[in-house]
Amino acid sequence: MDHHHKERGGAELPIDSLLPELMEHLCKQTGAVLIAAPGAGKTTRVPLALLHSPWLKGQRILMLEPRRLAARSAARYMAASLGEQPGETVGYRVRMDTKVGPGTRIEVITEGVLTRLLQTDPSLEGVGMVIFDEFHERHLHADLGLALCLQMQSLLREDLRLLVMSATLEGERVSALLGGAPVVISKGRAFPVVTHYASNRLEGRMEDAAARMAAEAVRRHEGDVLVFLPGAGEIRRVQGLLSGTAAGLGPDVRVMALHGSMPPDAQDQAIAASPPGIRKIVLATTIAESSVTVRGVRIVIDSGLSRVQRFSPRTGMSRLETVAVSAASADQRQGRAGREAPGICYRLWTEQEHRQLKPQSEPELLDADLAPLALELAVWGVTDPGDLLWLDPPPAAAYGHAVELLCELAALDADNKPTRHGRAMAALGMHPRLAHMVLEADKLGYGAAACELAALLSDRDPLRSKVRSIDMRLRMEALHGHPPDAMDDAVRRRIAAEAREWRRAAGISQPSAGDGPGLGGADGHGLLLALAYPDRIAQRRSDGRFLLRSGRGAIVRELQPLSQEAYLAAAELEDSGVDSRIQLAAPLTLGELEQIMGDQIIEEDEVLWDRSAQAVRAKRKLRLGALVLKESQLADADPERVAQALMSGIAELGLDVLPWTRQARQLQARIALMHAHNQAWPDVSDESLLIDMQGWLGPYIGGMRRRSDLARVNLAAVLESLLSWQERQQLDKEVPTHITVPSGSRIPIDYSDPAAPVIAVRLQELFGWQQTPRIAGGKLPLTIHLLSPAQRPVQVTSDLASFWKGTYFEVRKDLKGRYPKHYWPDNPLEAMPTNRTRPRV
Incomplete structure (x- = not known):
């Protein structure tokens, strides 16, 4: 407010020379922007100058001020300049203090009051002009009030004048918002x-x-x-x-x-x-x-x-x-x-x-909690803020979070339309959290205490500098004079007056002493705070920290009595680091939680793999968000869910946890080889088996819960069950488990690498075998590891014919020296194969 005093007939102010221009603009148009530097006199001169404009038709002027102090001061000064007291021609209306009479033509109000007036009477009957003063401060309620007035002006009141006054604002942006309204600029009067x-x-x-x-x-x-x-x-x-x-x-x-x-x-x-x-x-x-x-x-x-x-x-x-x-x-x-x-x-x-x-x-608007704005818009009839004109639109993420909170407080329905409860919350004019608390607490007989809590929470913590404790109960006791010197008398009177104002607004009668919590007692405060802050209900963890209902961590910074409580309702949290710091809270019992949150507590059966126990654990839980309120063992868990949990444990541990035998691994490799040559065959790679565990393993683990139970699974039989009878016959024929060599021995085939199956056999057992043996219908040669009589590898080949013609003679020379008693013929293709030292004659 511009406080350069001009008594009646006093000195000129810079704004005076521009008043005729401003009045002329407002005669022709319904909007204007006034940029006036501090000291110009805009706050106290403009409303009085416009009071007798013909277009006003005797209606009232509302002027918004961002603060209660400014609203009272402006009204007093303008009233004094008319030789009157506030409440006559000029009055003011701020929270908890109103001086308005039947003849009041200029009402100086705080920004939140305008929102209440609009919600009560969307056409502002009897109001001819709304002035937004000090708009450069860009308070949320000023932005909201202007957006609502612009829509109301376009739909209901084409005659309503809107004037935006500011000291330091880009006037062109506001002018564009007002449909190209004229901009009047005045220099202030200031000394150097x-x-x-x-x-x-x-x-x-x-x-x-x-x-x-x-x-x-x-x-x-x-x-x-x-x-x-x-x-x-x-x-x-x-x-x-x-x-x-x-x-x-x-x-x-x-x-x-x-x-x-x-x-x-x-x-x-x-x-x-x-x-x-x-x-x-x-x-x-x-x-x-x-x-x-x-x-x-x-x-x-x-x-x-x-x-x-x-x-x-x-x-x-x-x-x-x-x-x-x-x-x-x-x-x-x-x-x-x-x-x-x-x-x-x-x-x-x-x-x-x-x-x-x-x-x-x-x-x-860009950094605020948008829950109050979202509720006001819903009651106004707007679910999408994009339907209104804004200088800066509300951020989508913060607005979405606000809508979620309002749904949780039952202020909005599934279509984001206001419920009856939501309209009652908005009518109280307090933050939606506190409004919900007061209305719900009144149903429980705690209405008066809730109003006191609301008044305490709306103000700065009166004991923050005096006590380290975060206990909200101490604040309530101090409000009631326990101990007598805990709270400053002026602060106590102000908070008590605000509580009385909330009681009046909510229609709650004054209780007798001792009724309900907060009147000398210590119970119920956590319950009330939980109504206001359902997302900030906290459960103590085993390590002394707390878990919030939202899943976020929280801590009590210093060890104090509330640190040991099982449940807290936090009214104030400082968002810092991984865990939020609880600044103000009250204890809460499980019974109180069940009383007020019963419809939100869900019973769920949890069947999960327990990593430490290496077993499936089945529990029945009562859950409120991320908080587990009660837990019991579940004996009759769904077998399907048990099997799923066991398979998730296998996936976590890896397939090697299953009882693989050499036979099972060989079968897996043989099927993998057939799949490599024909995609119609099942894919039994470890990766594929992990993905489709339900399909191949699920039917064989019924009734199993522990890792040790898996030892009963016959993996070879399980894998074989993936094949049809014809596929099993084809597998045995084309990818056999063994191959008979010239000596008569049955040698196992190693399929570890399906692209290159291997047999390991003593060289002497292959005499007379002219070509490398092939499998898979002759498509795939075996890789042969030729062994010495002592079963040590001396050569690897997949081309036996070439080996006999060349490399054999070098190998023969070496082996003959090391194993002279053994049979090393000059012509291996015509020699007799043997699995002994020398062939029998």
Whole structure:
């Protein structure tokens, strides 16, 4: 919001000279884009200037602000400029705080409020214009609100005016989205700001550097100091450093925090002008970047960091990341020092680092959990976000994950249409997880406690800096004053007020003390969290880690009581590394799981090969996702599944685990040889047998469960059963097991290499055998390993005729020397074969 005060009849602001042009455009067209630098006065001047436009026809103007603080401040300032209080001509509507009366013509609302108004009344009856202020911040609800307004404008309300106002946005893109709407550009009014960069890259803690620079700036310059820090934790640490004596701040310097989770009155106090004689150092998050002016600031110290929430479709979890700001954000922060007078900006990064900053911040839509958006679209009547106009469409993966979650929460049916329960969830206006928890818990009598949990979970963890425990029950007890000093009173009041607001929205009456969990008791919190986070139910493993229902691992970082619980429901997980880190959880019993997840728990029989036992194990399991809740031995397992499991074990171990005999391996090789010459024969290679185990081995392993049982399989008989009677006859004839040599001996044929079958025989037994013997109908010569009398190989040949004519005489010479008593004839073709030392006469 632009806070350059102009009392009635006060000074001109840069935007004033452009108001006639803007009004003329809106008389002719239903859309416009206003790019106005900080200080131009767009937030407080434009709505008032348009209030009496003829096309408005007395209807209301809605103006969206990205933050509650900005909405309240804008409404108060505009009301004051009219000499009124908020709730008269100008009012505001934010969550848990509304000042709107029957005569209100300008409503300043937060972005989520617009979505609720649209869902309640899709034509926005009585509204003539919607203004999207500070649109460059690209909050998800602003993108959603604009997409819904554009569709509603095209289908129902051609007269509705849409005005997008921004400080640092590519106006042409928005203009194109609005159908070629005119772009009006105004320069801001700002005093010069001298900017100083760090001379070296920051080393050490950023908080130390920020505190040091703030204390030094107070001593060197006039005016108040605004320090930009990424989050409440860093604000708290810098506040501690500046409150110490080492900081050297005098009693006239006050250190104040400014962030979104503070009570409204504390926020208002931080942005107000300091009393005379008092200087202030305001430690702020991005809340002070563009929407509000912190009065009295002349000095800005910028850490260059902001905290954003990033959603990972891979894990289904969001995580807060501290990232470098964009160049546009840095400029916005710098400009805060020049709103009321010349100023100074100290940046805690170097000029070289500045040149590497992204030009613009990423739209929240591209990195957010899209479950709220997907539910709003479903209730609006859109199942495919591509049916709407977006500046940046929602990413498909994150949107798909959001739809899955909504189906799990029973918000959407099988066609991704909203259920009655889903519509009730959307009407509550809270995150779908929390809405589901509140509605389901109310059926169980735990509605009030669920609203308290929802309020706690919607805020930053109030005990994070005070306790190491991740136990959600401690937060609920602190909310109820146990122990009395565990939670800051202002925080307790704010969370309690939000819980009352949720109870009112859900129609839940206030319970009497002691009713349900969370009212001093300790039971039921895990049950409630499991309703909100069904995908984050965790089961303790034997090694102390946890397994999430989704199958992902999780750990409790430090040993604490919850580390020993059998089941946890995790409300907050940090997506880091292989295992997510559980940040906030409550214990859950198996009985509670069965109570609320009964329809999702499935009974399944598991028949698997147990590698360690070398046997098939059959179990009956109760399963919730990846979690096994109960397990028992299954005596009557399906024989077919047992056989399949046993075969998977054989596949894992390899075919050598089967009881192969020499006879079986020889038969396998003989059939393989026939297959090589005729593809009609079965393929019995190890590779093929592994693939088709069901076909050839399945019928022979019935009743077997263990590796040792396989010893009963007669593999030779099993392989033979693959052949018909005719094939067996042909096999024995063409690929015999033995061959009779001239000496009369039956020599086994080795088929290890089906392409080259081998016989090993003493040379003397082959005298008179003129040609190499052949098998397979004469197609394949045998390879002959000729042996000495001592059964040692002396020659290998597959051409016996050539051997007798040539090589034999060299071999004979050698053998005659070594075995002189043996028979070594000069003419082997006419000699008598023998299997003795010499032939019998």
